[in-house]
Amino acid sequence: MNNTINLAVLGLGTVGTGVLNLIKDNINELTRRSGHQLVVTHAGTRRHRNDIDPSIHQTADLMAITEAEDVDIVIEVIGGTDVAYEVITHAIRHKKHVVTANKALLAKHGNEIFKLAEEHGVQVRYEAAVAGGIPIIKIVREALAANKIDWLTGIINGTGNFIMTEMQQKNRKFGEVLAEAQALGYAEADPTFDVEGIDAAHKLSLLASIAFGIPVQFDKVYCEGITKISLQDVIYAKELGYTIKHLGFAIRREHGIELRVHPALIPSQALLANVNGVKNAVMIDAHPLGQSLYYGDGAGAGATASAVVADVMDLIYVIDAATPSDVPHLAFIPEELSDIGILPSDEMTSGFYLRLTVKDEVGVLANTTRILSDNGINIDAILQRDAHKSGLVPIIILTLPVLEKQMNTAISQIEALGAVVEPVVRIRLESLE
Numbered sequence: 011m012n013n014t015i016n017l018a019v020l021g022l023g024t025v026g027t028g029v030l031n032l033i034k035d036n037i038n039e040l041t042r043r044s045g046h047q048l049v050v051t052h053a054g055t056r057r058h059r060n061d062i063d064p065s066i067h068q069t070a071d072l073m074a075i076t077e078a079e080d081v082d083i084v085i086e087v088i089g090g091t092d093v094a095y096e097v098i099t100h101a102i103r104h105k106k107h108v109v110t111a112n113k114a115l116l117a118k119h120g121n122e123i124f125k126l127a128e129e130h131g132v133q134v135r136y137e138a139a140v141a142g143g144i145p146i147i148k149i150v151r152e153a154l155a156a157n158k159i160d161w162l163t164g165i166i167n168g169t170g171n172f173i174m175t176e177m178q179q180k181n182r183k184f185g186e187v188l189a190e191a192q193a194l195g196y197a198e199a200d201p202t203f204d205v206e207g208i209d210a211a212h213k214l215s216l217l218a219s220i221a222f223g224i225p226v227q228f229d230k231v232y233c234e235g236i237t238k239i240s241l242q243d244v245i246y247a248k249e250l251g252y253t254i255k256h257l258g259f260a261i262r263r264e265h266g267i268e269l270r271v272h273p274a275l276i277p278s279q280a281l282l283a284n285v286n287g288v289k290n291a292v293m294i295d296a297h298p299l300g301q302s303l304y305y306g307d308g309a310g311a312g313a314t315a316s317a318v319v320a321d322v323m324d325l326i327y328v329i330d331a332a333t334p335s336d337v338p339h340l341a342f343i344p345e346e347l348s349d350i351g352i353l354p355s356d357e358m359t360s361g362f363y364l365r366l367t368v369k370d371e372v373g374v375l376a377n378t379t380r381i382l383s384d385n386g387i388n389i390d391a392i393l394q395r396d397a398h399k400s401g402l403v404p405i406i407i408l409t410l411p412v413l414e415k416q417m418n419t420a421i422s423q424i425e426a427l428g429a430v431v432e433p434v435v436r437i438r439l440e441s442l443e
């Protein structure tokens with residue numbers, strides 16, 4: 011021992027501050043593990059911070075930091091896709107290794123950024139971009155490298171899971187819980203990314219890429235958020251033995267890959283149904299391993315910093331190696347990335363929860379079940395509740411898995427029935443088998 015590894019932390023928000031604190035708190039262990047002294051030489055920030063180590067050079071000139079001689083690894087925790095893109099590509103061109111937590115950027119520009127890094131002989135590490143502190147990138151890229159992955163699913167947005175859990179368990183209002191998630195540093199700068207499923211779609215596109223060896227294809231992810239889930243549906247689902255969670259699915263099918271994020275009913279006894287609060291969890295079905303589940307904090311300063319600094323530690327081995335090399339950015343060697351197609355939403359398969367609001371008339375249930383049967387849809391359960399004061403009756407139907415286009419046809423025929431007075435509420439249902 012021991013030469014130093016110089017770090018630049020770009021962005022001193024929740025995550026950047028968490029990284030500085032982690033390095034300070036755990037410096038002895040980090041040195042013992044890596045054989046190097048980790049030193050933060052620069053911090054990129056628009057506003058000078060008086061509460062951080064005065065030996066760290068603070069500046070708003072991010073480009074100058076990425077060029078600095080005394081920077082070995084650039085840690086980008088600014089977020090967003092504009093400045094972060096410029097800074098990361100600049101750093102790569104100046105042969106700096108990069109660690110980023112920026113899923114939005116990698117979902118959009120990952121293919122290009124990884125190619126640029128390969129051309130310049132540096133690495134871009136992104137463990138913190140997916141599922142916060144759970145080391146899921148390392149698990150899929152390295153620990154499961156011997157397996158063929160058939161599907162993965164997970165709760166990959168902590169804010170969304172926090173909101174759903176508080177609503178379900180405590181009957182709290184959506185807006186109030188979202189404000190709390192923002193105050194706790196879980197939510198994205200633009201919280202619609204969390205509640206509309208976009209953040210989960212960013213992460214799913216990265217997971218799918220390293221699971222199946224396909225390029226990052228965020229624009230092909232089918233995306234629905236949690237904003238339209240009503241307490242009423244949460245309660246009916248519970249009565250039928252299901253819990254509604256917001257999930258991402260990446261599934262290898264015979265004719266292509268399904269990539270989708272949306273709320274789904276899952277059996278209440280399933281492990282994933284019991285992942286609550288800001289926790290994330292990813293379940294992977296792989297051959298020959300079978301199913302495995304990874305669980306932990308999906309957002310917040312400590313969890314995200316844990317993933318960021320683990321990437322730094324890995325990069326130290328890359329820097330140290332006589333002939334530096336690393337796992338391919340997207341787990342498979344670039345020339346072997348497959349062009350297997352992503353299925354359009356019409357071709358996706360899942361079970362469904364349907365809630366109909368109907369007039370209390372003879373034959374309405376019979377007509378509904380006939381339409382489902384005519385479209386080849388197998389009913390798993392039906393629940394008819396007492397009429398509301400208005401005289402309208404809620405009918406809840408659970409179906410077995412069906413092609414989405416069959417369900418679309420059936421729903422439009424059901425909505426055309428005179429007795430069906432409101433649009434049919436539909437939520438996907440997954441048995442997770």
Ligand code: HSE
Pocket residue numbers: 139141142166167168169170196197198204209308309310
């Ligand atoms: N807003 C994200 C979440 C942060 O809630 O999961 C971690 O990516």
